[in-house]
Amino acid sequence: MAGSYTVIYLMGGVIAVLVLAMSLFFIVKSVKRAKEIGMDMSVIKETVRNSAIFSIVPSIPIVIGVGIMMQYLGLAISWIRLEVIGALQYE
Numbered sequence: 001m002a003g004s005y006t007v008i009y010l011m012g013g014v015i016a017v018l019v020l021a022m023s024l025f026f027i028v029k030s031v032k033r034a035k036e037i038g039m040d041m042s043v044i045k046e047t048v049r050n051s052a053i054f055s056i057v058p059s060i061p062i063v064i065g066v067g068i069m070m071q072y073l074g075l076a077i078s079w080i081r082l083e084v085i086g087a088l089q090y091e
Contacts, residue, residue: 012080 027048034044 008080015080 031044031048034047035041
């Protein structure tokens with residue numbers, strides 16, 4: 001029984017790493033392109049900051065959803081579902 005939980009947690013970890021890697025890949029590519037077209041670094045930093053805030057604030061309900069769904073599905077399954085779907089209202 002413990003082995004199956006390990007697999008589920010590993011799957012969740014792999015998914016999380018892939019999502020973070022894709023985000024990092026696209027931010028690096030975007031900053032390089034912004035520099036190529038001559039954008040000022042202060043504008044780039046402000047845009048990255050605003051985008052981070054715009055991305056983090058909507059995830060607060062997702063974290064609350066994980067907390068609610070944990071009691072029914074367990075931590076690993078609810079974490080993976082909300083990590084992929086990313087919207088509590090679809091649950």
